[in-house]
Amino acid sequence: MRLIKLRETWILFVKEIKDVFQGPLIYILTGTFCLLIGWLFFNYLLGAGRLTSLNMTSAVIVPIFGNMNFMFLFLAPMLTMRLIAGEKKAHTIELLFISNLNHFQIIVAKFMASLCMVLFMLLFTVVFPVILHLSGYSDWGTVGSAYLGMILSIMCYLSVGMFTSSLTENQIVAAFTSFGILMGLMLLVVSVNATNNWMLGNIVQYLSIPVHYESFVRGAIRSYDFVYFFSFIGFFLWLTDRSLESRNW
Amino acid sequence: MIKIESLTKIWPGITALDKVSFEVRQGSIHGFLGPNGAGKSTTMNIITGLIPPTSGRVFIKNHDVCKERKSVLGLVGFLPEHAPLYDNMNVLEYLKFVASINMVPSREIKKNVDEIIHSCGLLKVFSRTIGNLSKGFRQRVALAQTLVHSPELVILDEPTVGLDPNSVIEIRNLIKSLAGGRTVLFSSHTLHEVDLLCDDITIIGNGRIMRSGNKKKIINDFQTGQVVVADVKKWNDAMATEVKLNMSVERVEYVRKNDHYVVKFFSGKDVDIRHQISKYLVECEADLLSLTEERPGLEDIFQKVTVDE
Ligand SMILES: Nc1ncnc2c1ncn2[C@@H]1O[C@H](COP(=O)(O)OP(=O)(O)OP(=O)(O)O)[C@@H](O)[C@H]1O
Ligand SMILES: [Mg+2]
Numbered sequence: 387m388r389l390i391k392l393r394e395t396w397i398l399f400v401k402e403i404k405d406v407f408q409g410p411l412i413y414i415l416t417g418t419f420c421l422l423i424g425w426l427f428f429n430y431l432l433g434a435g436r437l438t439s440l441n442m443t444s445a446v447i448v449p450i451f452g453n454m455n456f457m458f459l460f461l462a463p464m465l466t467m468r469l470i471a472g473e474k475k476a477h478t479i480e481l482l483f484i485s486n487l488n489h490f491q492i493i494v495a496k497f498m499a500s501l502c503m504v505l506f507m508l509l510f511t512v513v514f515p516v517i518l519h520l521s522g523y524s525d526w527g528t529v530g531s532a533y534l535g536m537i538l539s540i541m542c543y544l545s546v547g548m549f550t551s552s553l554t555e556n557q558i559v560a561a562f563t564s565f566g567i568l569m570g571l572m573l574l575v576v577s578v579n580a581t582n583n584w585m586l587g588n589i590v591q592y593l594s595i596p597v598h599y600e601s602f603v604r605g606a607i608r609s610y611d612f613v614y615f616f617s618f619i620g621f622f623l624w625l626t627d628r629s630l631e632s633r634n635w
Numbered sequence: 636m637i638k639i640e641s642l643t644k645i646w647p648g649i650t651a652l653d654k655v656s657f658e659v660r661q662g663s664i665h666g667f668l669g670p671n672g673a674g675k676s677t678t679m680n681i682i683t684g685l686i687p688p689t690s691g692r693v694f695i696k697n698h699d700v701c702k703e704r705k706s707v708l709g710l711v712g713f714l715p716e717h718a719p720l721y722d723n724m725n726v727l728e729y730l731k732f733v734a735s736i737n738m739v740p741s742r743e744i745k746k747n748v749d750e751i752i753h754s755c756g757l758l759k760v761f762s763r764t765i766g767n768l769s770k771g772f773r774q775r776v777a778l779a780q781t782l783v784h785s786p787e788l789v790i791l792d793e794p795t796v797g798l799d800p801n802s803v804i805e806i807r808n809l810i811k812s813l814a815g816g817r818t819v820l821f822s823s824h825t826l827h828e829v830d831l832l833c834d835d836i837t838i839i840g841n842g843r844i845m846r847s848g849n850k851k852k853i854i855n856d857f858q859t860g861q862v863v864v865a866d867v868k869k870w871n872d873a874m875a876t877e878v879k880l881n882m883s884v885e886r887v888e889y890v891r892k893n894d895h896y897v898v899k900f901f902s903g904k905d906v907d908i909r910h911q912i913s914k915y916l917v918e919c920e921a922d923l924l925s926l927t928e929e930r931p932g933l934e935d936i937f938q939k940v941t942v943d944e
Contacts, residue, residue, distance in 0.1 A: 394736050397732065397735045398736065405721075408723060409723075476719070476722070477715060477717040477718070478719045478720065478721055479719075480685055480713075480715050481719035481733065482736070483685055484684070484685065484708070484711065484713050485733070485737050486708055486736060486737050
């Protein structure tokens, strides 16, 4: 029984992957992303000057991962926008609902598919550490934890994108809403500086994605960051489930 | 097979269904009629569990649809109002996808899909992308999709809409061939089609059930007295008066049509007046061309029920 459930989730996952890689959007996004990030990398590298490991981490690794993360704030909503909104528009969501798939399977399959898109895009950035390696860089721990942190925080963006995609049948609205929510969360950290309340400051800091992400980039993996990320993702996927449940069209 | 108990659905500002109750017998073909916006699609969506009712219950094979979704899932094949098609898949791929998310074991998928492709007349297009198909073929693919996991109950929302006359007949035959083993509930605006296919009908108007049950019985209930239509060469008002005086005819209507008159005799009571009429028409040398009994069809009933009541 469990296996059969996995099989159906897998089938939907494969369908999503096919949908994405047969369409042009993913290639356009990947191309733009690589172009921008490559250019930034080149500039940071020039700016770094002397090529020592210590220098390299703070002058190249930290800012380049920061930039990638920031770019996914825009990219993630575009990757997730059609996941559910598109199916609603084409009325195919009804096909999924009356099939043997439950909401949880639908959400998991689509979320995993969007994660694969992200991994596909990130695949090309592996060139950067390789280039650094050729110039003698060796702090692989930091690079690894930076990747991990970034992927976790992108997963947060994806979960928000899934949620907004389930709210509407208009993909553009879905993308902009999730972008709005994500931007709002980013700005939280800015607004912390404006308040002098220590308690509030700490709470808001904890709620903001970049705060948790930054510790990863600095090479520090703390368990409470994992708790934060997974509860964040879980919360938005749960909201998505609620939103599918309360469908009323 | 399906039992619906005082189903109510309230959309913001509109009561789409108002205490709807009816039953669909196991193994029957059940027609679901009603004017636009009557609530047919809403009812079907609730039966399949796609939207929750405001109140009331739906049972499929004694399983409550809202509470025991799991137990009814594999039993139902549904063609929604808007065909749920993935435009970027080809027909074969699509049917296989639908089969596999509906718990058809991997071994049987190919066999099932092949069968369905044959019976739905998709052989010509099975390798084409769905997005490029014509409307009629899209409709056929959507119909094929409902059957691919061999459900016991098939619910079709306007299955023959957009098909050419030959395809309509093909699809009708397909629906007919489902009967017996399977139960079919379908909605349609083509009353002729409903008349051909159905054993039972339900007529819904403004969210309320107007009539439900055996088709013949409903038609019989409507027949108040007999209507006889005669084509004659000669006719005038004096003859009409004479008929009304001498026979149990309540009303006579006539119109001139080309070179003859079409006269309608309405009898108030349940008596056969054909014999009297024909005898009279021959005796007074009205040049009788033909004489038929007019039975109320579904059209009349539909109109009476949904407009007058
Ligand atoms: N999502 C919705 N939100 C609000 N009202 C709705 C919604 N869906 C349907 N309705 C309303 O419910 C009523 C019944 O609609 P339904 O689609 O069931 O009619 P129908 O009998 O299928 O008509 P048709 O023959 O045109 O397909 C209509 O008045 C419609 O406006
Ligand atoms: Mg309808």
